[in-house]
Amino acid sequence: MKHFLSGFNAVFLKDLIAELRAKQVLPSMLVLGLLIMWILRLASSTSSIDLAVTGPAALWISILFSGLLAQERSFSVEKENGCLEALLLAPVDAGTVYLAKVAVNLVMLCVFEIVIVPAAILMFRLEVSDWPVLVAVLMLGNLAISGVGTLFSALVCGAGARGAVLSVVVLAVLMPVMVPAVFALMVVFGAVPAALVGTGALAFVGSLGSALGYMVAFDAVFIAACWLLFGIAVRD
């Protein structure tokens, strides 16, 4: 356990400090995220019901794409410097490297969301009914994006493919978790009046609890699977 922690900390801090020094990823994430949300805001009408329904979707879209951008940048930088090979040669378990990278991406996404979520609330005139639930939903979504994205960006960037391939692959895998995620955010932002939950009036049947439970299950399964596969995936 101690070995795990020291390895984890080493990789985690290295990436975090490198990122903070370069100041490359976070600004581009923010710009991309804000632009996406702004375009979606312009494209939706101004009736408040429309905004309340579009808002959560727009928020998740911008989080998804900015998160992918961040992961792609960080891995392509590592590939340029031959860092990944060096990391794997170090006496750190590949699974530990994976978890550390997931943690770094999580931190990036959280910092990004600290800016983006208030921006979304302002742009789409949303009202937050339940702050802890909002944070929980966002964290679960971040975990999914980071978990799957880290594995695939290590693979795809290592293979030298162009950027669009990563987005395609990760979006395809994350498709099932986005439905409960958007729904949970819609509930949090009050776009789904409690009376309507459970009817077929909106494209959702279920409760907030089940949506959260589903996201937890998805995260658990996929992070475990990615953790197991990471070592095999990046070995030479």
Add this chain to the structure above:
Amino acid sequence: MRLTLMFLSVALLLLSSWIGLTAGRIEPECRNIIYMHVPSSIAALVCFCVLLAASVGYLATSRVSWDRVAAAAAEVGLIFATLLNVTGSIFSRAEWNVWWTPSPRLVTAAVLWFLYVVYAILRISLGGDRGLRARVCAVFGIIAFFDVPMVIISARFMPDIHRAGFSFDSAWQTAAFLPALASMLLLAAVLIWLKADLLAARDMLEKEI
């Protein structure tokens, strides 16, 4: 051998159509699409299982033959997933007058199709190093396989548009369904076999050059 199997598959499909249009006819005529729709969905899922097995096999043994089977299964699976979505869409238009709707089964079918397409994209775009491409695609095959039950569960969150499970009323209908199922599965097996052999031949050709 493969040719005979293919003819057998066509014969089974004709048999199923014959029974299906006479004794095993389902009443609103358009519902007979089910005889082609459900077998292709089962075939698409079976291809996905083959893809998973081949991916695991490749990662475990690093033998290229597994990778070829995976590529073949992905391509054939794409065909069956396309069939699934097309027949499903026609069926939903015939039954409920909409070409598509976010209902659980339809979304699952669409996601399956997308996963196959993404596999194909990965195969094509990671041109250079064969071993690396095989590894990346194998990892994606395994992760995507976990996606399918997840989609099925998450689809329960969507409005259940009159999609109850159906059962066959009479023995004739089952008699019409089973040959169709056998036909599609046989066709899938033959196509995967054929495609894998083609890829092996191409690899042999390119290696000697």
Add this chain to the structure above:
Amino acid sequence: MIYLCVAFSCVWLINLFYLFTLDRQVRDLRRRLEARAGERG
């Protein structure tokens, strides 16, 4: 009824299209094989 016919046709068309694709690949392989046999012999 027409939907049934359309569906049936689509199934056959898609299968035939795929078989056609496979056939082209076989022809391409054969052509390359014969070209190589030609330049060797």
